[in-house]
Amino acid sequence: MNTKKIISSMLCVAIMSMSMLISGCQNGSDEKVSIVIGNWPSETDVATVKYYNEYKRMMNEKYPDIEIVPDTTQISTKEFAAMASSGQLPNLFVSSYTELPLAAQSGFALDITDYCKEYQYTTNLNPLLVDKVSYDERVYGIPSTAYSLGLACNRKMFETAGLVNEDGSLQYPATYDELAQTAVKIKDATGQAGFSFPTMNNQGGWIFTSLAWSYGVDFMEQDSDGKWQATFDSPECVEALQYIKDLKWKYDVLPDNSFVDVTEQRKLFASDQAAMYLMHVPERMLVKTYSMDKDDICFGRVPAGPEGRYSLMGGNVYMISPNSTPEQVDAVFKWLDIIGESPNVSDYMKENLRLEFEADNNENVPVMKTVPFSIWINDERMQLENELRSEYANVPDVNFSDYSSFEDVIIQEEEPVATQELYSILDAGIQEVLTDENADCEAIVNRMANDFQVNHLDKLS
Amino acid sequence: MKTKLENQKLSIKRLKPMVMKNIAGWLMLLPTVVFAYFIIWRPIVMGFYQSLFDMQGSTMLEFVGLENYKDIITDTNFTKVLFNTFKYTGFSLLVGFLPPVIVAILLNEVRHIRAFFKTAIYLPVVLPGIAVYMLWYYLYLPGESGLLNTILASFGIDPQPWLQDAGTSILWIVITMTWQSFGGSTLMYLAALQGINRELYEAAEIDGAGMRKRLRYIMLPEIYPIALLLFIRQIIGVFQVMEQPLAMTGGGPNGASTSLALLAYKYAFEYFQFDKAMATGVITFIILVMITGVYLVLEKKMND
Numbered sequence: 001m002n003t004k005k006i007i008s009s010m011l012c013v014a015i016m017s018m019s020m021l022i023s024g025c026q027n028g029s030d031e032k033v034s035i036v037i038g039n040w041p042s043e044t045d046v047a048t049v050k051y052y053n054e055y056k057r058m059m060n061e062k063y064p065d066i067e068i069v070p071d072t073t074q075i076s077t078k079e080f081a082a083m084a085s086s087g088q089l090p091n092l093f094v095s096s097y098t099e100l101p102l103a104a105q106s107g108f109a110l111d112i113t114d115y116c117k118e119y120q121y122t123t124n125l126n127p128l129l130v131d132k133v134s135y136d137e138r139v140y141g142i143p144s145t146a147y148s149l150g151l152a153c154n155r156k157m158f159e160t161a162g163l164v165n166e167d168g169s170l171q172y173p174a175t176y177d178e179l180a181q182t183a184v185k186i187k188d189a190t191g192q193a194g195f196s197f198p199t200m201n202n203q204g205g206w207i208f209t210s211l212a213w214s215y216g217v218d219f220m221e222q223d224s225d226g227k228w229q230a231t232f233d234s235p236e237c238v239e240a241l242q243y244i245k246d247l248k249w250k251y252d253v254l255p256d257n258s259f260v261d262v263t264e265q266r267k268l269f270a271s272d273q274a275a276m277y278l279m280h281v282p283e284r285m286l287v288k289t290y291s292m293d294k295d296d297i298c299f300g301r302v303p304a305g306p307e308g309r310y311s312l313m314g315g316n317v318y319m320i321s322p323n324s325t326p327e328q329v330d331a332v333f334k335w336l337d338i339i340g341e342s343p344n345v346s347d348y349m350k351e352n353l354r355l356e357f358e359a360d361n362n363e364n365v366p367v368m369k370t371v372p373f374s375i376w377i378n379d380e381r382m383q384l385e386n387e388l389r390s391e392y393a394n395v396p397d398v399n400f401s402d403y404s405s406f407e408d409v410i411i412q413e414e415e416p417v418a419t420q421e422l423y424s425i426l427d428a429g430i431q432e433v434l435t436d437e438n439a440d441c442e443a444i445v446n447r448m449a450n451d452f453q454v455n456h457l458d459k460l461s
Numbered sequence: 462m463k464t465k466l467e468n469q470k471l472s473i474k475r476l477k478p479m480v481m482k483n484i485a486g487w488l489m490l491l492p493t494v495v496f497a498y499f500i501i502w503r504p505i506v507m508g509f510y511q512s513l514f515d516m517q518g519s520t521m522l523e524f525v526g527l528e529n530y531k532d533i534i535t536d537t538n539f540t541k542v543l544f545n546t547f548k549y550t551g552f553s554l555l556v557g558f559l560p561p562v563i564v565a566i567l568l569n570e571v572r573h574i575r576a577f578f579k580t581a582i583y584l585p586v587v588l589p590g591i592a593v594y595m596l597w598y599y600l601y602l603p604g605e606s607g608l609l610n611t612i613l614a615s616f617g618i619d620p621q622p623w624l625q626d627a628g629t630s631i632l633w634i635v636i637t638m639t640w641q642s643f644g645g646s647t648l649m650y651l652a653a654l655q656g657i658n659r660e661l662y663e664a665a666e667i668d669g670a671g672m673r674k675r676l677r678y679i680m681l682p683e684i685y686p687i688a689l690l691l692f693i694r695q696i697i698g699v700f701q702v703m704e705q706p707l708a709m710t711g712g713g714p715n716g717a718s719t720s721l722a723l724l725a726y727k728y729a730f731e732y733f734q735f736d737k738a739m740a741t742g743v744i745t746f747i748i749l750v751m752i753t754g755v756y757l758v759l760e761k762k763m764n765d
Contacts, residue, residue: 081730085519106518106733200711202731256604258625259710420732432715435625455536 033066033327035335038090040070045288047363051355055339058348062338066331084108089321092332094144097132097317098206098414104135109319110329113139119333124343124378131413132313141317143375144341147280148411149210149311150403151179151303155296157275161189168398172300176211176243179276179303183253186275194253196274197244197430200261204430205423207278208240209415210312214305215240219415219422220457228417228457233449240305241441245433258434266290278302280314281403284365294366294395299403309409343376345384353384357392368400369393418456425452505746512739519735529740538716546700546720546745548631553699556632557639558692564643565650566680570672579651583644590641594708597637598624601709624710627717634705634718646691653684693756697749721745 041048056068071090075083080099083089084106095103103109116122116139125133125143133141153170163171163182173179183194198204209219216236220228248254255274257264266283268274270290281299286292302311318341320332336342340353360367369389374382415422429448433439480487512529514521533539568578585593600608601623610620624630657679665675703722706712712719712727719727721741729738 081518081733081735085735102733107520108518108733200713256606256620257602259713261711424727424731428713428715431713432627435622435627435714451537455538459532 031065033325033331034069035066035092035324035328035331036069036071036090037335038071038093039074040072042072042074047359051352051359054355055335055352058352059335059338062348063331063334066334068335080108081106084321087323089323091321091324091328092318092335093321094316094318097141097146097313097315098419100133100141100317100319101135102420103319104138104140107322109140110322110324111138111140112142112320112329115329115333116142119337120343124376124381126373126375126377128313128373128411129375133317141319142336142341143315144318145315146313146373146375147282147315147371148313148406148409149207149278149280149302151300152269152277152279152283153298153300154269154272154275155298155399156293157186157190157192157272158298161186161275168396169402170298170300172402173303175304176214180243180247180251180253183247183276184251187253190272190275192272193255193268193274194251195247195276196255196260196265196268197247197277197434198260198262198265199427199430199434200259202420202423202427203262204260205426206312206414208244208426208430209423210278210302210310210412211243211305212237212240213310213410213412214303214307215243216305216307220417220452228460230449230453230457232452233446237445237449238441241429241433241445244430245439245441248434249437254434258431281371281400282366282368284360287365288363294364295399297366297395298399301402301405301407301409304408310412311409312412312414343378343381345380350384353388357388361392361394364394366395366399367392368395368404369397370400370404373406417460418452421456422452508739508742508746512736512743514736516734516736518733525736529736530744533737533740533744538719541716542719542721542724545631545716545718546702546722549635549702549720550696550699552632552635553638553695554692556635557643557699558695560639561643561646561650561691562684562688564647565654565684566676568647568651569654569680579648582647585641586644588641590704591708593641594637594705597633597640598709601633624718625714627714630710630714630718634702634709635699637709638699638702638705646695649687649691650684653687654680657683689760693753696752696756700749700752701745721748 041052043049052070056070059066059068073079073083073090075089075093075095080095080103084103089108100109104111113122116125121142122130122139126146129143129146130139132146133139133143151172153172155164155170158164158170161182163185165171171182173182179195186192186194198207212219212232217232217234217240219230219232221231222228248258255268260268262279265274265277265279266285267290269277270286270292283297286297287294302309318336320329324332333342337344337346338348338352340349340356342349357367367389370386371389374385376382376385425448429444432444433441511521513524513526515523515525515528564582568575568582571578602608602610603620603622603625604610605614605620607620607623609623613619613621624633661679662675665679670678701722702720703726706718706720706723707726710718712723722745725738725741725745728734728741
């Protein structure tokens, strides 16, 4: 009797599963393509979700055979690998440029070289960004934002320290030595940290490479056998690390807490507890998350070291899940066209870009009149963005003019191999000099270079 | 071949009546077996298996034998990480093993509002882990703005670096772990103490035994089995510490609080090297099996 019951239950389950499968097949026969769009704004971000819903409405209007499925998961670096491994990545997702090589190498992002050519993305992309979205000469991403590193400065704190010119521009430090002096003045005047430097989550290493380049540091080179050698065991690197150490122990201009990541830096900056940090514009979170007054956010060029002003590119990049079908990839490109993240100008795009700028204005997020460079360089697209920026710019030019002048700034690509591993090692070195007054910079640099060589470069296949 | 097939048929034939006879029991067992397979056994076996492959993301590319293990063990920081992990375990046994015993004994002696004390002690256990780590992170903030430093300042003591001192960061993390979890162990000891036959206490009192003798001859022998169990559980649990250093120090300063589990996490989620993450997990597993084995053998010898 029991056996009969079990068999009946199993049959029921089988029949139900079959019906579900059949109904699934029927949906498929409608030929409606469904795409999951990641990083969809959450309901709490009212302004952004409003224009995203408008994107969706327009998409339905123009392409009724494409279904947009919003996914509000904000994919941070640390969730990325887990989601990718379990096949849960949305069809379209956003990550940072620095993650792209790792994602491509791990098979977590789709090779979209052919699609980019077909949809005219490659020819219209700013040449400065081609390498940023490529891995092994194949394209894996579409730029969403792209900005070079600059020096974020808190106007209110500069004013308290008397570091504002008559025309309203800030007295930006031109060199790293000047930065230390400026930070001392601000600390003396406000009692708060003059500068903050990240030390965690590989962000310290990321920023340090830029500073070190300006001191003349070469981190690695490939020899004739194709093997990589760590080359930063040099007096220049010791000097750059000593500079970080001096900021803490000689000038005493850093926050008390030495465990600082970018989130913490933003908090400190927005709450007038640190006057400067190295970051790329527009830093919308300062306003959206920490309610900072947009007029207090100013940006200067990255300071110069003995070898010049070296900056690196930051920002976000769209990637497509490797599980996507060709129909889904096609739908994703149509979506990007609609939302304005493409070179292909249409009426929909014009309307949507306008919606975005309006939303930024309503939320008091800074909109700069000019940016150092555009992602898309075809005339029609550039003209559209420039017109909208002129119309919606809401911050005084003087707040960003030094950054936008871009004068004598050298943009350098991130280091080519084992980049995150290098950043992690540099993070540890930075933490050591900031927590140990007696740390020996030369020994630390020596150890870091050796660790990088033995633990990572020697193990590259 | 024919013989083998016949043997198989025979085994199934013998097995069938046994299963059918207790079908209800087997069915009740099924969810546990399925659960254990997917949640415990399969990950362990897959972890071993995948650690022997070169992986691209989560895809296995080629069999490389023990190459991943070699890479990890020859890493210049591996010894430091291993030592850190033992340091966590050592500190946790020093700092965290006795307080639950002491508190349980005290609670056992309390006559009034015992329920309140039990709830108060257990409260940290039900708090979300990340909230506890963040709470202690802010308590430990260096400089004059840190909460603990503010208290120290009122006694005229200079601000301490707390988590940012490479020499002691693990100790401060262990104190956080102990605060968070000792309520659970306390209740287990208390349950053991309250299970003691009251007549034993009464007899001891009649014989003139004070608190110290009752403790030595009644309470401690009664809680010994549970203490043994919790001792091993603590070693196993703390050896796998990850969330606390991840949230409170990121493994720093300069790797001073990086544990084996955090190293595995970094391999997997920072460098996307799942093969090495698996191998690190297997190394942790093997060490734990060895420690537990040695401990059990020693314990058996002592009892014999």
